[in-house]
Amino acid sequence: MPPLTASLKVLLVDDEVVRAAMVEEALIAEGHEVICRLQSPASLNEMVARHQPDVVIIDMESPDRDTLDSMALLNRENPRPVVFFADQHDPDTMQAALKSGVSAYVVDGLVAGRVKAIIEVAIARFDAFQSLRQELDQTRNQLAERKRIERAKGLLMKHQGCDEEQAYRMLRKLAMDRGQRIAQVADSVIDVLEQLSPPSSEPE
Numbered sequence: 001m002p003p004l005t006a007s008l009k010v011l012l013v014d015d016e017v018v019r020a021a022m023v024e025e026a027l028i029a030e031g032h033e034v035i036c037r038l039q040s041p042a043s044l045n046e047m048v049a050r051h052q053p054d055v056v057i058i059d060m061e062s063p064d065r066d067t068l069d070s071m072a073l074l075n076r077e078n079p080r081p082v083v084f085f086a087d088q089h090d091p092d093t094m095q096a097a098l099k100s101g102v103s104a105y106v107v108d109g110l111v112a113g114r115v116k117a118i119i120e121v122a123i124a125r126f127d128a129f130q131s132l133r134q135e136l137d138q139t140r141n142q143l144a145e146r147k148r149i150e151r152a153k154g155l156l157m158k159h160q161g162c163d164e165e166q167a168y169r170m171l172r173k174l175a176m177d178r179g180q181r182i183a184q185v186a187d188s189v190i191d192v193l194e195q196l197s198p199p200s201s202e203p204e
Helices: 017-029 041-051 065-077 091-099 112-160 164-178 182-196
Strands: 009-014 033-038 055-060 082-086 104-107
Touching: 009 017, 009 041, 017 033, 017 055, 033 041, 041 055, 041 065, 055 065, 055 112, 065 082, 065 091, 082 091, 082 112, 091 104, 104 112, 112 164, 112 182, 164 182
Parallel strands: 009 033, 009 055, 055 082, 082 104
Antiparallel strands: none
16 A cells, blocks of 8 residues: 555545535645545445555445445455445444445545544554455465365375385475476375275265
């Protein structure tokens, strides 16, 4: 993400034309650029993918189910800091919006003087969340790789009649010879040796 003080490219979603023009004016006054303006969030994910904004601002009375679904899809496929300005306060709706990927949920609509601070908070929250998500994904991948390596070692021990240390050395040597990571070699070993293992028959 760009520095918090930088000019930001904004995708604005507002279902009221007059209000949208006022919001855009407030954003421009803060030095930002509205690169795309939508009246409905239906095509939100597609438009974010096309225009690559730094932040998404949605100004609506309250997020309905379609809006929540659109934000959840965006959060999965093209995550961005999302600021939602709502006219109505409803704790359940707010929680649903935050779960859908909203970085900042602001009740009572958009007030020009608060735009800068709110966007900065949203970007900071988004960056922190993305960092945590990447760490979690990395941990999951490492655990999955470890399980595959253990599986490959077990198959080697069974088919080669070797102990665990010898099986690991085989994997490591194969990885060095092929210029691959051990997890990649483990996948190949599993594919080959599981073909050689007869399927276990279930008792009748």
